[in-house]
Amino acid sequence: APSKLSARWKSEGLDAAVLYPTLGILWEAELADVELSQAYCRAYNRWIAGFCRHSGGRLVPIAHLSLGDPEAAATELRRAVREGCRGAFVVPFTITRKAHGDPAHDPVFAAAQDLDVPIAIHPSFEPFALRSQRFENAHRLPLLAAVTAAEGVRHAFTTLFDHAVFERFPGLRVVLLESGGGWIGHWLDRLDGVFEATFLGNRSALKTRPSELFRRQCFISCDPDERTIPALMRLYGEDRFFWASDYPHPDHTGDYLQALEAMAGELPGPARARLLGANVRQAFGF
Secondary structure, three states: OHHHHHHHHHHOOOOEEEEEEOHHHHHHHHOOOHHHHHHHHHHHHHHHHHHHOOOOOOEOOEEEOOOOOHHHHHHHHOOOOOOOOOOOOEEOOOOOOOOOHHHHHHHHHHHHHHHHHOEEEOOOOOOHHHHHOOOOOHHHOOHHHHHHHHHHHHHHHHHHOOOOHHOOOOOOOEOOOOOOOOHHHHHHHHHHHHEEEEEHHHOOOOOOHHHHHHHHHHHEEOOOOOHHHHHHHHOOOOOOOOEEOOOOOOOOOOOOHHHHHHOOOOOHHHHHHHHHHHHHHHHOOO
């Protein structure tokens, strides 16, 4: 298997892969036991670090953290980084129902800042109680489910502004994953508009425009078939976007590199290099 993987990567021009889990985005939706959740994270993180250890740096492990116990999560982040993990991810909901930006989670943000590793927000299965009740069996409407699957990521991300996380932790890097990238333009326009021109913005703890904080501390992955990314890179920073593939999940086909080439072909040379790899190196500190 390693030789086949190496041959395929060589043919596709891939230097390395940053690995985010599948198993870990399933069980948190059905587990309310805080201590057991921490144990599951530790077990996964030990496994993924060992799995990647002998890849010569081509497989990059990322730790899974559960925010039910922020102090334990911060301790686990430190341990996982010592074992080789180059960052961590959290799902878009919490057992405690506290927003991601809530100061209760400051130990995790402080640890990530001190360790100089990014925290990612990654979609996951979610408890049915948190899903939209607008229509019955909405999760069985495939197109609606596909385009709303990342709503939790957007909501969790926005709470980081509500609680001024980026201003309180100016060295923190946050990565938005597997949610597409095209939505970020509308989202930042709306956040900036509310922040600058309404009494709602005056009620927030922010002192800096959300789009400026995004340009300073955030990265977002985009799907290879998105057509709006070149324009968004010009608006919100050529150093903020990178491509990612969800392959072999059913919503991504095996020809993702051809689609990526079409997207990258719309960009000037420096921006193309950033999209295809340089921004990943910056985000994860490679």
